[in-house]
Amino acid sequence: MSFSLTLTLNGAQRDIVLDDPRVTLLDLLRDRIGLPGTKKGCDRGQCGACTVLLNGKRVNACLALAVTLDGAEITTIEGLADGDTLHPVQDAFIEADGFQCGYCTPGQIMSAVGLIAEGRAGDDPERIREGMSGNICRCAAYHGITKAVQEATRRMDAATKGDAA
């Protein structure tokens, strides 16, 4: 039995046919669509390396069956930059040294984009650490990650206010 679904993936519509209902969104992205930026760490919702935005909200791609997502809008790390211009969160991670080995970084960045959109943490480091607690970094680059999210929050706030003025 096959299943067909349509996703809006990084702004582009994709028609997908699955031969197996057990395929997770994570495996669909990495193995079947060829977008390996979303990482597989624990594959059970604990590490956050597979964080993507599903209809604008942060989720673990390993905990969603692709077959359940017909009509959904998905944003992955590959969809953040505008050509060669990095997203402000990407820039901030580079400047603040928010990584070492880099494996958790796509998940950290997607989680940070989601956190900033939620608007609950502001630039308070304690609330940022709480909001990012679903993303584990085994190199322990947490100091740089927190600084990066703070800096990106400030810049994106300033840009929004600039647009409004």
Added chain:
Amino acid sequence: MRYHSPSTFEDAARIAAAAQGVTRFLAGGTDVLVQLRSGHVLPDDLIDLKKIPGTYDIAQTEDGGWRIGIAVPGAALGAHAGLCKDWPGVVEGMELVGSTQVQGRATLAGNLCNGSPAADSVPGLVAAGATVEITGPEGTRSLPVAEVPVGPGKTALTAGEVISAIVLPPRGDKAGDAYLRFIPRTEMDIAVVGAAVSLRLDGDTIAEARVALGAVAPTVLLVAEAAEAIVGTTLDDSAMDALAAAASAACNPIDDKRGTAAFRIEVAGVMAKRAARIAYDRAKGASA
């Protein structure tokens, strides 16, 4: 594995009742997917409930209570101003389940049906006097949340039955609730002990109370003696001591790597007192 996505709960119940092998209902999937991927539970039939209309809705009922759809994720509960105002303890319990990413999918109904004695959202629901609407092959019935878990991983639902909504009673005036848990870190952990208190005031005196404890017995406990210890009081020191003693006395915990039985019994009293204080202050604030 056969995947089903029925458009009514009646159809979901029919599919489940007719299924021969291992069957799982799918809401947020944050437990079912982990069990599936680890090979722990490999369903023959997986019944996705998220295509059923209304499962993502939070609606006020005619009597002033709330009806919460079974696919409403924790993040949506926390973003709902009306629900947060009426039942902050229920919402804060659910928001302690997993990370923000898990909150994007995980549901009250799933946390309840997973049947963990340490489920963070369940004590708040029990203290609130919440009920579930259950749809089965024989029709629908209502059951208090307190009666849904019957043991670790086991519920009172029979074959073919599925929770079709969570129902919270009207909050009313001068009332408050709270949930607290003890964990050895600050985030992303499983409760060693959880305590929820819901109460209503008459002036400064507690007129009604319900106290529920998690992770201290095979199921979440509703502790009538603990509630009786604070009803008729203004939560003075002697009432607090009686509350703690009654909460500790109700515990029947296990020793495990997260805490000893003796530690859980002691901390249950402490958590009950602190949750009662928060609920009391919320009730006062709400009536101010």
